[in-house]
Amino acid sequence: METIFHKADAEGIALAARLLKEGEIFALPTETVYGIAADARNGKAVAEIFKAKGRPQDNPLIVHIAGMEMLAGLVSEVPERAHLLAAAFWPGPLTMVMPRGPEVAAECCAGLDTVGIRMPSHPVVQAVIRQSGCAFAAPSANLSGKPSPTTAQDVRVDMEGRLPLILDGGPCEVGVESTVISIVGEHPTLLRPGHITLEQLEAALGEEVLVSGAILEKLKDGEVARSPGMKYKHYAPKADITILDGTFAQYKAYVDAHKTAHTACLCFTGEEHRLDVPCVCYGREGDGEDQAKHLFRSLRALDEQGDQTVYARCPGKDGAAMAVYNRLIRAAAFRVIKL
Ligand code: AMP
Ligand code: MG
Numbered sequence: 001m002e003t004i005f006h007k008a009d010a011e012g013i014a015l016a017a018r019l020l021k022e023g024e025i026f027a028l029p030t031e032t033v034y035g036i037a038a039d040a041r042n043g044k045a046v047a048e049i050f051k052a053k054g055r056p057q058d059n060p061l062i063v064h065i066a067g068m069e070m071l072a073g074l075v076s077e078v079p080e081r082a083h084l085l086a087a088a089f090w091p092g093p094l095t096m097v098m099p100r101g102p103e104v105a106a107e108c109c110a111g112l113d114t115v116g117i118r119m120p121s122h123p124v125v126q127a128v129i130r131q132s133g134c135a136f137a138a139p140s141a142n143l144s145g146k147p148s149p150t151t152a153q154d155v156r157v158d159m160e161g162r163l164p165l166i167l168d169g170g171p172c173e174v175g176v177e178s179t180v181i182s183i184v185g186e187h188p189t190l191l192r193p194g195h196i197t198l199e200q201l202e203a204a205l206g207e208e209v210l211v212s213g214a215i216l217e218k219l220k221d222g223e224v225a226r227s228p229g230m231k232y233k234h235y236a237p238k239a240d241i242t243i244l245d246g247t248f249a250q251y252k253a254y255v256d257a258h259k260t261a262h263t264a265c266l267c268f269t270g271e272e273h274r275l276d277v278p279c280v281c282y283g284r285e286g287d288g289e290d291q292a293k294h295l296f297r298s299l300r301a302l303d304e305q306g307d308q309t310v311y312a313r314c315p316g317k318d319g320a321a322m323a324v325y326n327r328l329i330r331a332a333a334f335r336v337i338k339l
Contacts, residue, residue, distance in 0.1 A: 008169035017131035029169030035138035043105035066129035073103035088204035091121035175293035246339025264307035288320030
């Protein structure tokens with residue numbers, strides 16, 4: 001298949017809207033990461049996303065809308081909490097898991113009776129949905145298991161020949177996938193951390209939000225993931241990453257003691273001048289938002305350098321950094337050494 005690479009301008013948006021209506025898939029920028037979109041009501045189109053990505057069938061997709069009126073038919077009920085969260089964070093990088101409605105293709109929900117819904121703020125997404133009249137299902141536009149793409153070029157590396165169109169809208173603002181919160185049970189539960197933090201969710205809801213166990217630790221054998229995506233190998237570059245949890249001085253001492261010809265560092269911005277091995281920076285120390293924005297590009301840069309053993313600086317675990325830690329421990333297959 002020939003893949004057209006097109007700027008996300010008026011012509012590109014019109015092309016994408018037409019593909020959506022015709023049951024085809026394509027890649028587009030959002031404020032979080034690049035996604036692959038298909039009409040959420042068209043099961044055959046949605047199935048093509050799984051094929052293009054090599055995504056396991058039991059990993060559900062998020063459905064994207066451009067206005068509250070589009071919820072009708074996609075969810076069977078709009079919980080009160082959805083109104084509070086939408087008023088605070090939509091359009092934006094928040095996904096709410098709600099009771100599934102009759103019009104969502106079964107392929108989006110992986111057998112669950114719930115559906116994840118998000119209203120993105122990215123103008124290209126809003127224009128494509130408005131022009132086509134289609135809510136679309138979309139996961140990140142990477143091959144399953146690889147770091148999510150935050151530039152159109154990174155989408156091209158994974159998806160060339162696998163879909164008809166990639167819209168180029170420049171680098172993504174947020175850099176990590178949306179925050180996912182379930183509002184179907186008795187207590188709201190954070191299923192995946194993102195740009196919208198736990199503290200912000202609790203402030204908007206005026207109640208405690210539980211944190212799913214799989215976010216900061218590996219699931220135990222036999223434990224069921226409430227957020228199916230959490231159980232898979234994820235975001236992984238070819239190199240073996242180990243996170244070193246400690247001060248910069250402890251980190252440097254560990255790297256110096258263990259380095260070989262094939263070692264590299266995934267460090268904070270500015271530290272590259274103080275380390276004696278090849279370095280990739282992933283953002284400023286203590287700045288979760290900056291780290292989130294650069295993390296996936298940095299993981300891909302490690303692959304481009306051909307590094308084999310990578311020692312990563314440890315991000316924080318709360319606020320905006322929770323999303324970074326959550327992605328990085330998966331990229332590191334949960335190898336964390338406390339220094
Ligand atoms: P991605 O498309 O890679 O951003 O992944 C979407 C993720 O959102 C999935 O892997 C799940 O973890 C989560 N998700 C989507 N829909 C649901 C749902 N109905 N229930 C629970 N988690 C969901
Ligand atoms: Mg993904």
